[in-house]
Amino acid sequence: MTALDERVSTRMTTRQKLILVLLLGSQFMLAVDFSILNVALPVIGEGLGFALADLQWVATTFALAAAGLTLLFGRVADLFGRRRLFIAGMALLAVSSLAGGLATSPSMLLVARVAQGLATAIVTPAGLSLLTTSFREGPLRARALGLNGALMSAGFTSGAVLGGLLTELLSWRWAFFVNVPVAAAVLLAAPVLLAESRPDRRPKMDLPGAVTVTLGLLALVFGLTRAGEHGFADTVALGSLAAGAVLLVAFWFAERRADSPLVPVAILQRPSVKWGNLSGLIAFATETSLVFLMTLYLQKVLGYSALATGLTFGVLGLGTVVGGVVAPRVLARLGDRRALVAGFAVQAGATASLALLGVASGWIWLLLTATFVGGVGNMIAIVGFMVTATSGLPDSEQGLATGLATMTQQVGITMGIPLMSSVVTAAMGHASGTAAVLHGVGVAVLVNAAMVLLGALLAGLFLRPSR
Structure with missing residues (x-):
């Protein structure tokens, strides 16, 4: 390949740029939905009459539908048309968000959250497979996945900030309403920009x-x-x-x-799919649970408010954006496997440093620095996982590959917090107070860093080198 051919192959057309904006916008919105209501839960409980013990179902019902049905709809998108599923899911998201914002009872709100989770299970793998089939394997796809990963991770961390601002300035209902105009814009643009893709012969389900x-x-x-x-x-x-x-x-x-x-065993046995998805599981489980641990530290040790805590994580979100921008260059220079290992190594070092946190307010500077650096490393690992897990497969199986990757992402997000919560509880024992919380968080941080190092080790040993 000549230098001119290489420059052309790494340059996006105007149509590809518009497709990228459309798909990245929808994926960012879905990522925000995972966390936008967390800060608003107490206010929602007071407004709709939720019992305190039942508030967690606002998040749980969403997670159950989103994680449990993703793999199924990833394959359905392969068989019945990715654009068709993408548009149907966005329409469901608009309707369910409007219903959630207008909810007058706990049951109505929970039904809306289930529908939002179902929409996420439909749109996320369909959108990712449209992304991977719109950009051929190589630098362009790596760049697109890097930007997608950066915006999704930023969405998870900025959801709390946006939810806090909307709740404080307007109403918790706007955490739902904000989806409606975005979904409407996507529904108008998708039929024009996105090409349909499905097999000529549709096999049995x-x-x-x-x-x-x-x-x-x-x-x-x-x-x-x-x-x-x-x-x-x-x-x-x-x-x-x-x-x-x-x-x-x-x-x-x-x-x-x-x-x-639904998932051919031969695909599950591919090292890139098997070990790539395991790496992704570790990457998402550790970073999202680290946010939980730092929330405990900021609120229970330093005494931050919920809104101040959410704003603090803006630095982590900035780190993930930087990581998503530099990740394609890191992958191009190091290859998928070494980029994964390098990203995990940076994340592990930054995470382990958080075990030094103390009770004085000045420790916030260590937290901000470490979460920024760790966010960069984590995003490099996530982009490495996405590229690895979707490489070497034909376009007809991209919905399956992205469905697996999305399932991995959502299960990782779900499992990380319970694991770290149990570590904190065990480390605290029967003690209480600021010192006990600090000790529990410190132990959990070290366990979190050890999990990241395990991810680096597994990727280094079992993934094949590629460039």
């Missing part, structure tokens, strides 16, 4: 695989959420986790026998 994987993921997410509230010794949590494991094993055997499997 793998019903046993769809049922076992969906129920298995629902049981797994519910068990993790329940464990985060009641501990991993809770019988309901253990039963749900065990049921999820049995169903996922049943899914594996169902796929081996199916004529048109």
